Amino acid sequence: MQVVYQEIQQHLPTGDESRRLFHGRGHCFPGYEDLLIDWFKPILLITLYRSREKSWLAELIELLRAEFPAAEAVLLQERFIFTAPTCLLWGNLPVTVDALEAGLRYRLRLTTAKNIGFFLDMARGRELVRNSAKDKRVLNLFAYSCGFSVAALAGGAMQVVNLDMNRGALDLGRLNHQINQLDLRQASFLPLELFRSFNRLKRFAPFDLIICDPPAEQGKSFKAERDWSKLLRKLPALLAPGGEILACLNAPYLPPDFLQRKFSELLPDACLQTRIESGDDFPEQTPDKGVWIFHYLLSKS
Numbered sequence: 001m002q003v004v005y006q007e008i009q010q011h012l013p014t015g016d017e018s019r020r021l022f023h024g025r026g027h028c029f030p031g032y033e034d035l036l037i038d039w040f041k042p043i044l045l046i047t048l049y050r051s052r053e054k055s056w057l058a059e060l061i062e063l064l065r066a067e068f069p070a071a072e073a074v075l076l077q078e079r080f081i082f083t084a085p086t087c088l089l090w091g092n093l094p095v096t097v098d099a100l101e102a103g104l105r106y107r108l109r110l111t112t113a114k115n116i117g118f119f120l121d122m123a124r125g126r127e128l129v130r131n132s133a134k135d136k137r138v139l140n141l142f143a144y145s146c147g148f149s150v151a152a153l154a155g156g157a158m159q160v161v162n163l164d165m166n167r168g169a170l171d172l173g174r175l176n177h178q179i180n181q182l183d184l185r186q187a188s189f190l191p192l193e194l195f196r197s198f199n200r201l202k203r204f205a206p207f208d209l210i211i212c213d214p215p216a217e218q219g220k221s222f223k224a225e226r227d228w229s230k231l232l233r234k235l236p237a238l239l240a241p242g243g244e245i246l247a248c249l250n251a252p253y254l255p256p257d258f259l260q261r262k263f264s265e266l267l268p269d270a271c272l273q274t275r276i277e278s279g280d281d282f283p284e285q286t287p288d289k290g291v292w293i294f295h296y297l298l299s300k301s
């Protein structure tokens with residue numbers, strides 16, 4: 001447990017901001033590849049990808065409570081079980097818990113869904129969007145709980161269209177705008193399957209910035225190898241001249257240059273501006289296997 005303690009010391013939160021405290025999934029800590037620990041004040045969330053002994057968990061809870069005296073609850077999500085149930089290990093769960101990042105709030109669904117409503121490892125993507133969204137018309141594809149939309153509007157975007165086939169996630173997205181006092185008239189929420197909706201999207205075009213953050217693989221809905229090409233072919237018809245694309249990839253099994261090759265082949269006019277990784281809170285033994293964010297700019301002609 002010493003390695004967990006030492007790593008947490010490197011990632012202690014400042015103020016009330018949420019933070020990944022321990023990221024074992026990047027294979028940098030032998031024996032702890034199954035463990036994630038997150039701080040969403042006032043709760044600690046442990047995520048496990050394999051079963052652990054009760055005594056091991058008791059020791060971890062003790063360590064966390066000593067480091068976080070302000071914690072009100074410790075939760076455990078068991079990702080190795082198909083439904084990924086979350087249970088309370090210690091304390092009392094507040095009625096609502098929000099992730100706090102760069103002064104913005106994102107409501108969490110800690111016990112009712114497999115994904116809790118917020119991806120800490122996309123902080124740099126939200127930062128990039130917030131810093132570049134001023135006066136832009138933004139299309140947020142695979143919007144989920146609309147974190148990018150909240151960041152874009154906080155950064156002065158003119159309008160954001162959010163699309164996701166999961167209506168419940170978009171409802172949470174609408175709430176995320178409300179709890180940040182953002183003007184809902186500047187955001188639309190389309191509960192649609194993307195590949196059947198391009199004609200409908202054209203009615204909202206052109207966009208200055210299109211965000212594409214699909215899953216690596218999700219049943220029949222999205223498969224990276226098959227669907228990135230389909231997606232990239234459709235973007236020029238939706239994008240304004242000189243428009244930008246933010247493309248996110250989290251598919252460790254794909255070659256590191258997968259997306260760049262797709263862009264060169266299908267959108268040769270798009271020029272890569274930056275390639276960002278998740279940052280120090282998400283150490284990866286093989287950096288290519290982590291989350292990558294690509295920012296492309298289309299030429300004006």
Ligand SMILES: C[S@@+](CC[C@H](N)C(=O)[O-])C[C@H]1O[C@@H](n2cnc3c(N)ncnc32)[C@H](O)[C@@H]1O
Pocket residue numbers: 117118119122141142143144145146147148163164165166169192193194195213214215218221222
């Ligand atoms: C990785 S999550 C997106 C995370 C989100 N961008 C964020 O920042 O929190 C992927 C989302 O894609 C949606 N999705 C997957 N396939 C889709 C499709 N074919 N059409 C529309 N939405 C889809 C899922 O419902 C899910 O909410």
